[in-house]
Amino acid sequence: MNSMLSRVRAVAESMATSPQPAHARTAIIDIGSNSVRLVVYDGPRRIPFTLFNEKVMAGLGASLAKTGAIEPEAMDRGLRAIGRFAHLCRAMKVTEIRCVATAAVRDATNGGEFIARAKDMGLTVELLTGAQEAIGAAMGVLSGIPNADGIVGDLGGGSLELARIRDGAVEQTISLPLGVLRLPQIRAKGPRMLERIVVKMLEKAGWTPEPDLPFYLVGGSWRALARFDMQLTSFPLPVVHQYEMTAARAEQLTRIVSHVDRTRLKQIPAMTGSRVPTLPDAAALLSVVVRQLKASRLVVSAYGLREGLLYEALPEDIRADDPLLVAAEAEGEAQARFRGHGDRIDKWIAPLFADDDAAARRIRRAACLLADVGWRANPDFRAERGVEIALHSNWVGITAPERAMLAQALHSHFGGGMSCPPGVELLAKPELLRRAALWGLAIRLAQRLSGGVEGPLAVSRLSRTEGHIELQLRDSDADLYGETVERRLRNLAQAMGVKYRLLR
Incomplete structure (x- = not known):
């Protein structure tokens, strides 16, 4: 029995948790002003999966505004955290660890001591400049929102980084000593002091x-x-990435947060207790910055410095890959009965949807790549x-309406017909959901004809003429029908309002 168990364990350790082999695991230890965090990644290089994520609220920057130094207790807490993280990385067989420190260690008079003590533990800490931190955050946004064009604002415990991004590149950056741990002291000097300081800093930086x-x-x-605003507005999708607010909402939230009881804030899903005390200051700074930059709207990015560091290190050809489609392909391949089928389905049903624009074709392809993710589930x-996979999986590069379309397509494909899943109608327009439902019915036809493998689709053709959907099969393959x-x-023809016929 013991020998059998040993063999099972040996096989399990060699198995990948994603399409990439386990030896490709990488990790980032992010030593910030508020927290020290470890994230271990695995899977496709363009959009790796988070295998492990843990943070410790070390508070390295808590006393910087008063003393200019990291307090001994905070330093010990931070070093214990990175010691644990390094041990976990070894146990997880992580091949590459990047340990980076930002504003607190950069600005503290005893930051060098922290780096030296970490080195004694076997960890090399890379001290990022303000510009490097801004570029990393900007690259993180571009990784998760490839078409982003605007200003990135990364608010940490010790600093605020701003970066102008356009056409996939970072054009201008500045780093300002305006982290949430510094803001209380500034705001205590008067109601207009924060705005005056922000104006002076922007002017001095030449922004x-x-x-x-x-x-x-x-x-x-x-x-x-942003999660607080989602709660206030009863937003139906609990996904913060690419959540949008109007620019005017920043000032409104400043007033609202200042009057809300902290107990209520702690009850918000995914709201950690350590973030609650920072919300009034974070809202006040956002209101000032948005006003000074004359921003048009606010877009939340779940990706930041850590993801940016990974993205920045990629070759250009891998950076150019679509993060949604890479992730959908990896998820689909991991759960599929037969591999390599999603692209074939998309090409097979495409003649029915020739008028789909580029954005729609992208979501349709994602649905095709995920066409086999439900086969292990109870048929009912x-x-x-x-719907669960479409709405709640950790996709990036996709808006809330696009998630709704993906959910509708998979719902219809897996037997939901033209009905709309509950709540999805709140996220996208009816005409978009109807289009996605038709994709789903077409995918459902492809899966039934083919049995989930490529061969039958390769020897058949689906087309649309005036008033008809036509399925063409060779005489030798007629028994597939x-x-x-x-x-x-x-069912597909009726939903599209046309007739159907078989051609040989």
Whole structure:
């Protein structure tokens, strides 16, 4: 029995948790002013999966505004955290660890001591400059929102970094000593002091505002503020990435947060207790910055410095890959009965949807790549499984309406027909959901005709003419056209308002 168990364990340790082998695991230890965090990544290089994520609220920057130094207790807490993290990385067989420190260690008079003590523990700490930190945050936004064009604002415990991004590149950066741990002392000097200081700092840095650009929010305090707004507005999708607010909402949230009881704030899902005390100051700074930059709207990014460091190190050809489609392919391949089928489905059904624009084609392809993710589920719950994967998986590069379309397509594919999953109608327009439902019915037809493998799709063709959907099969493959296939073809045709016919 023991020998059998040993063999099982040996096999398990060699298995990948994703399409990439386990030896590709990388990790980042992020030593910030508020927290020290370890994130271990595995999977596709373009959009790796988070295998492990842990943070310790070390508070390295808590006393910087008063003493200019890291307090001994905070330093010990931070060093214990990175010692544990290094041990975990060894146990997880992480091949590459990047340990970076930002504003607190950079600005503290005893920051060098922290780095030296970490080195004695076997860890090399890379001290990022303010510019490097800003570039990393900006690259993180570009990794998760590839078409982002505007200003990135990364609010940490010790500093605020701003970066102008356009056409996939970072054009201008500044780093300002305006982290949430410094703000209480500034605001205590008077109601207008924060705004005056921000104006002076922007002028001194030579930052020229470009009106009417989106402002991309990075950092735990601003993400927590966005979660608070989602709670206030009863937003139906609990996903903060690419959540949008109007620019005017920043000032409104400043007033609201200042009057809300902290107990209520702690009850908000995904709101950590350590973030609650920072919300009033984070909201006040956001209001000032948005006003000074004349931003058009606010867009939240779940990706920041850590993801940016990974993205920045990638070759250009891998950077150019679509993060949604890479992730959908990896998820689909991991759960599929037969691999390599999603692209074939997309090409097979494409003639029915020739008028889809580029954005729609992208979501349609993602749905095709995920066409087999529900087969292990109870047949009565496959449609719900599809909706759950579309709405709640850790996708990036996708908006809330696009998630709704993906959910509708998978719901219809897995047996939901033209009905709309509950709540999805709140996220996208009816005409978009109807289009996605038709994709789902077409995918459902492809899966039934083919049995989930490529061969039958390669020897058949689906097309649309005036008033008809046509399925073409060779005489030698005519027996693929069974009763269930005909029923699904008929259902698709009826939903599209046309007739159907079989051609040989």
